[in-house]
Amino acid sequence: MNDLRLRLGQNLGLLLAIGLFLLFWLVYNGLHPKGFSTAVLIQNANESFVIGAVAMAQTVPVLAGGLDLSVGAVMTLVNCLASVLVNGSGWQMVLGILVCLAAGTLAGWVNGAVVVYGRIQPIIATLATGAVYIGIALFIRPTPGGEVDGDLSWALTNDVYEFCATYGLFDDGEAAWLAPFAWIPMPMAIMLLVIFLIWIPFRNSVTGRGVYAIGSSEGAAYMSGVRIDRCKIAAFTLAGFFAGLGGLYLALQTSSGNADVPQAGAYTLNSIAAVVIGGTSLMGGSGGAICSLIGAMVIRAISFNFRIFDIAPLLQPLFEGIVLLGAVSIGAARVFRVKNRLELLG
Amino acid sequence: MATGSLPKPASGWSLSPEDKPILIAGAFILVILATGTAYTLATQGTASFLSPVYLLQQLQVGAFLGIVAAGAMLVILLGHIDLSIPWTLTAGAMLGSAIGGPYAIPVGLAVGMVVGLMNGLGVAYLRVPSMIFTLGVNAVMRGFMVMLTGGYAPQSTATPLMSYLATGNVLGIPMPLIVWAVLSVLVVLLLQRTAIGRYIYAIGNRERAAYLSGINTRMVIILAFVVSGACSALAGVLLAGYSSKAYQGMGDPYLLPAIAAVVIGGTNILGGRGRYLGTVVGTILIVLLTSVLSVMQMPEAGRQIIYGLVIILMLLVYGRQRGVIA
Numbered sequence: 001m002n003d004l005r006l007r008l009g010q011n012l013g014l015l016l017a018i019g020l021f022l023l024f025w026l027v028y029n030g031l032h033p034k035g036f037s038t039a040v041l042i043q044n045a046n047e048s049f050v051i052g053a054v055a056m057a058q059t060v061p062v063l064a065g066g067l068d069l070s071v072g073a074v075m076t077l078v079n080c081l082a083s084v085l086v087n088g089s090g091w092q093m094v095l096g097i098l099v100c101l102a103a104g105t106l107a108g109w110v111n112g113a114v115v116v117y118g119r120i121q122p123i124i125a126t127l128a129t130g131a132v133y134i135g136i137a138l139f140i141r142p143t144p145g146g147e148v149d150g151d152l153s154w155a156l157t158n159d160v161y162e163f164c165a166t167y168g169l170f171d172d173g174e175a176a177w178l179a180p181f182a183w184i185p186m187p188m189a190i191m192l193l194v195i196f197l198i199w200i201p202f203r204n205s206v207t208g209r210g211v212y213a214i215g216s217s218e219g220a221a222y223m224s225g226v227r228i229d230r231c232k233i234a235a236f237t238l239a240g241f242f243a244g245l246g247g248l249y250l251a252l253q254t255s256s257g258n259a260d261v262p263q264a265g266a267y268t269l270n271s272i273a274a275v276v277i278g279g280t281s282l283m284g285g286s287g288g289a290i291c292s293l294i295g296a297m298v299i300r301a302i303s304f305n306f307r308i309f310d311i312a313p314l315l316q317p318l319f320e321g322i323v324l325l326g327a328v329s330i331g332a333a334r335v336f337r338v339k340n341r342l343e344l345l346g
Numbered sequence: 347m348a349t350g351s352l353p354k355p356a357s358g359w360s361l362s363p364e365d366k367p368i369l370i371a372g373a374f375i376l377v378i379l380a381t382g383t384a385y386t387l388a389t390q391g392t393a394s395f396l397s398p399v400y401l402l403q404q405l406q407v408g409a410f411l412g413i414v415a416a417g418a419m420l421v422i423l424l425g426h427i428d429l430s431i432p433w434t435l436t437a438g439a440m441l442g443s444a445i446g447g448p449y450a451i452p453v454g455l456a457v458g459m460v461v462g463l464m465n466g467l468g469v470a471y472l473r474v475p476s477m478i479f480t481l482g483v484n485a486v487m488r489g490f491m492v493m494l495t496g497g498y499a500p501q502s503t504a505t506p507l508m509s510y511l512a513t514g515n516v517l518g519i520p521m522p523l524i525v526w527a528v529l530s531v532l533v534v535l536l537l538q539r540t541a542i543g544r545y546i547y548a549i550g551n552r553e554r555a556a557y558l559s560g561i562n563t564r565m566v567i568i569l570a571f572v573v574s575g576a577c578s579a580l581a582g583v584l585l586a587g588y589s590s591k592a593y594q595g596m597g598d599p600y601l602l603p604a605i606a607a608v609v610i611g612g613t614n615i616l617g618g619r620g621r622y623l624g625t626v627v628g629t630i631l632i633v634l635l636t637s638v639l640s641v642m643q644m645p646e647a648g649r650q651i652i653y654g655l656v657i658i659l660m661l662l663v664y665g666r667q668r669g670v671i672a
Contacts, residue, residue: 067477114658118658118661118662120658120661120662121615121616123427123615124605124606124609124615124657124661125658125661127602127605127606127654127657128606128653128654128655128657128658128661129654129658130654131602131650131651131653131654131657132650132651132654132655133654134650135646135647135648135649135650135651135652135653135654136647136651137647138645138646138647138650139645139647139648142645142647259647262595262598265598269429269481272477272478272481273478273481273482276478282475282477282478283475314492314493314496315489315493316489317485317488317489317492318486318488318489318490318492318493319489320485320489321482321483321484321485321486321487321488321489322486322489324478324481324482324485325468325479325482325483325485325486328472328474328478328479328482329468329472329474332468332472332473332474335471335472335473341557342554342557342558344473345553345554345557345563
């Protein structure tokens with residue numbers, strides 16, 4: 001019982017985020033004429049995937065006590081790359097997807113190398129590398145355009161049934177054992193795969209634990225023999241991979257690439273907001289990618305409601321800002337319970 | 347030679363760690379100018395980059411960035427960051443020109459100070475990380491401005507005084523440059539000749555120690571954010587005068603260059619160290635780099651890449667920071 005209370009107390013931020021998400025999402029579905037249908041679920045999942053991936057990307061460096069201001073840029077870079085490469089015959093597309101993911105990962109690795117070997121503060125190093133990545137994206141796609149294979153785009157932005165039907169898998173998706181899973185939107189399925197095959201193994205690995213340890217106390221982690229350099233580079237590399245995944249999906253979703261600088265900036269800022277709303281400490285050491293994914297879903301669920309309540313588009317930025325400020329201020333309420341102000345000062 | 351004594355430079359002065367970035371950045375400015383001049387000599391046969399008219403024009407454009415960077419530097423010295431610059435700038439410009447008349451500039455500045463006060467309260471009292479709180483305030487200000495203007499460029503135009511401050515000149519010296527110079531003197535006086543300046547550096551180094559020394563750290567933090575907001579709004583008011591009206595997103599191109607200017611000038615992004623002269627040099631470097639690249643007809647893509655590489659390169663040259671900070 002005490003253990004449960006302790007765990008609940010430690011994850012208060014995450015619980016708040018889950019509560020907020022359920023509130024906004026249930027209200028949306030309740031009032032939507034086709035609420036709680038697969039079509040709405042697929043649409044919601046599609047719209048949440050990219051920001052979710054970018055928020056997960058932001059989380060990993062934040063856990064290590066850094067910040068990655070280039071996640072939006074990496075996403076944009078891979079988005080543009082995908083609009084060139086993900087096309088043609090089956091193997092060409094597979095190769096294109098792999099190159100895209102590798103490019104994102106490489107961009108993340110470069111971030112990590114600049115931070116670790118250049119010993120430049122992450123926030124300023126990624127600000128600079130972000131400009132470089134945007135530049136490369138603009139070289140690849142000076143104007144919005146490009147094309148992504150239509151079948152692949154259709155298959156990956158629908159549910160599992162359509163995916164199987166498109167590629168003739170499991171009796172075109174009619175197999176009896178598949179029926180219970182057929183409704184799952186592909187973006188959700190991909191996200192679950194990423195979480196179970198990449199994020200959770202990483203978190204439980206020595207390197208992943210090292211990332212958390214560095215965020216808690218870099219000095220203590222160093223003294224305990226944590227490989228600081230390796231963990232930091234791994235954190236940024238994984239961030240690059242997640243951001244690249246987001247960019248790849250954005251290309252599938254929009255069937256094009258767009259080196260949009262304001263959009264990249266907006267994704268970076270929203271990723272930080274999602275991390276905070278999900279309950280990950282910006283100081284590092286606590287939280288996780290799943291928390292940030294939920295944070296991102298909160299942000300998206302809020303904007304879904306704009307459609308339902310027919311809020312004038314002009315008011316939407318104001319609402320988003322107030323929700324962000326409100327969420328962090330609620331999280332900050334604990335400062336009024338602290339008696340000794342020294343506890344608050346770093 | 348006596349053993350154990352530190353080697354002393356032959357001349358009477360030594361290069362402090364804070365001066366090194368300023369000298370390197372200064373040298374890099376000369377490299378930029380030389381490159382640009384070589385380019386224009388080769389293509390047009392003129393050395394237009396070295397003409398006083400061109401340099402003054404660049405300083406006039408740079409003054410807007412310099413004013414923003416001055417405020418951003420105070421906040422960065424504290425170990426915080428102000429991400430609300432873009433829409434504080436825009437709000438100052440929009441509301442200032444909307445009010446019009448003699449109160450345009452005071453109202454614009456007051457808007458900036460109120461935004462700064464909000465930031466300061468959130469950071470100093472709620473202890474929300476400044477990065478996230480100022481980000482939220484930026485979003486709220488954007489929301490207010492979009493709501494007020496309907497998402498279009500406001501119809502009101504800048505007052506004559508705003509236009510004069512942005513485009514006029516005295517004895518051939520552009521007015522924005524004079525405004526920037528006056529502001530710079532005030533900031534230097536604040537940082538080097540007042541107790542508050544000392545407190546800012548002290549808090550940036552270790553807020554806990556500053557608090558235990560009896561400094562009212564909350565007030566200093568709030569003050570720095572208020573000054574930063576006022577600087578952003580001042581830049582907004584001038585910029586509205588320069589382009590004769592305020593417009594949506596006018597502040598967006600100023601946030602990252604301002605932070606880059608401060609950092610290139612040798613100010614530690616974690617706070618506590620840095621000289622104001624460095625910020626001025628950093629601003630000039632960025633403005634000249636942008637200008638030379640656009641004269642060389644470098645496409646946007648190349649400009650972004652060079653821009654990023656220059657920041658990384660400068661910081662690498664400044665010397666790597668210490669490894670593990672316990």
